[in-house]
Amino acid sequence: MSRRNRNAGASRRQAQAPVFAALGDQVRLRIVTRLCDGGPMSITRLTAGSRVTRQAVSKHLLVLQQAGLVRSARRGRERIWQLEQRRLQEARRYLESISEQWDEALGRLRKFVEA
Amino acid sequence: MSRRNRNAGASRRQAQAPVFAALGDQVRLRIVTRLCDGGPMSITRLTAGSRVTRQAVSKHLLVLQQAGLVRSARRGRERIWQLEQRRLQEARRYLESISEQWDEALGRLRKFVEA
DNA sequence: GAAAAATGCAACTAAATGGTTGCATATAGA
DNA sequence: TCTATATGCAACCATTTAGTTGCATTTTTC
Numbered sequence: 001m002s003r004r005n006r007n008a009g010a011s012r013r014q015a016q017a018p019v020f021a022a023l024g025d026q027v028r029l030r031i032v033t034r035l036c037d038g039g040p041m042s043i044t045r046l047t048a049g050s051r052v053t054r055q056a057v058s059k060h061l062l063v064l065q066q067a068g069l070v071r072s073a074r075r076g077r078e079r080i081w082q083l084e085q086r087r088l089q090e091a092r093r094y095l096e097s098i099s100e101q102w103d104e105a106l107g108r109l110r111k112f113v114e115a
Numbered sequence: 116m117s118r119r120n121r122n123a124g125a126s127r128r129q130a131q132a133p134v135f136a137a138l139g140d141q142v143r144l145r146i147v148t149r150l151c152d153g154g155p156m157s158i159t160r161l162t163a164g165s166r167v168t169r170q171a172v173s174k175h176l177l178v179l180q181q182a183g184l185v186r187s188a189r190r191g192r193e194r195i196w197q198l199e200q201r202r203l204q205e206a207r208r209y210l211e212s213i214s215e216q217w218d219e220a221l222g223r224l225r226k227f228v229e230a
Numbered sequence: 231g232a233a234a235a236a237t238g239c240a241a242c243t244a245a246a247t248g249g250t251t252g253c254a255t256a257t258a259g260a
Numbered sequence: 261t262c263t264a265t266a267t268g269c270a271a272c273c274a275t276t277t278a279g280t281t282g283c284a285t286t287t288t289t290c
Contacts, residue, residue: 017139017141020135020136020138020140020144021135021136021140023132023135024134024135024137024139025278027278029131029132033216035220036216039223042236042237043236043237044235044236052279053279053281054236055238055281056279056280058237059278074237076286076288077235077237077286078235078237078287079236079238083220085221085225088221089221092214092217095210095211098210099207099210101148101151102151102198102206102207104151105151105152105203106200106203106204108154109154140247140248142248157266157267158267159265159267167248167250168249168250168251169266170249170268170269171248171249173268174247174249178247189267191266192256192258192266193265193266194267
């Protein structure tokens with residue numbers, strides 16, 4: 001592999017690692033799922049039924065936002081949160097590419113096991 | 116959603132979040148990639164070319180191991196690390212299901228945006 | 231305009247994380 | 261057996277993370 005390609009891999013990793021990190025927490029994963037299923041909603045609604053406080057949820061939302069996965073907008077006295085389509089698509093594509101990469105690797109790995 | 120289904124979701128999340136967390140770090144993501152491309156190898160070889168010490172890599176390998184993503188076996192004076200096929204397949208399937216879930220959500224989200 | 235609701239902000243704490251260094255142990259090979 | 265190599269173990273440190281509580285601010289709504 002050329003140095004250039006190696007660096008391309010590194011910067012891609014650099015870009016996507018935060019997404020994984022953001023999803024690597026049960027509370028956040030649940031937030032994403034809820035926004036997925038329930039559409040845009042406020043912190044208070046997201047917090048309802050959660051085992052942590054609103055402030056905790058708020059911090060998690062900030063993490064998700066910094067990873068580019070969610071976005072928010074003020075509406076009256078509440079703030080509505082929703083998934084960020086672009087980034088989510090991007091992450092999806094990356095997940096798929098990783099998935100394929102693994103698939104190939106698993107094929108090669110079988111040889112090692114059989115050997 | 117029934118309580119049962121919610122709990123099923125929760126336990127699935129509980130099972131998969133560590134995988135995301137494990138991949139949510141550049142060093143670990145790189146380790147996985149190297150094991151993917153280079154096949155099973157020792158810590159020393161994994162550490163070569165890395166910017167962190169062997170011990171740091173060792174700790175990262177432990178994290179990956181606890182997430183079930185890698186496995187190791189002693190061979191003579193060295194320990195050979197390799198990707199765990201089963202878990203990786205499992206993670207792959209989960210990534211794909213999440214991916215689909217997002218896809219559907221993105222479709223629904225467009226309605227919100229247009230509305 | 232006053233009470234209730236929704237959020238924002240700040241300080242603080244406990245625990246986890248990511249990294250290091252130093253030293254001990256085990257194995258390969260000359 | 262002696263030396264170099266590969267790993268394991270433990271202590272230690274700085275930073276980040278995940279959570280809390282308390283109080284201030286902004287909007288509704290009656």
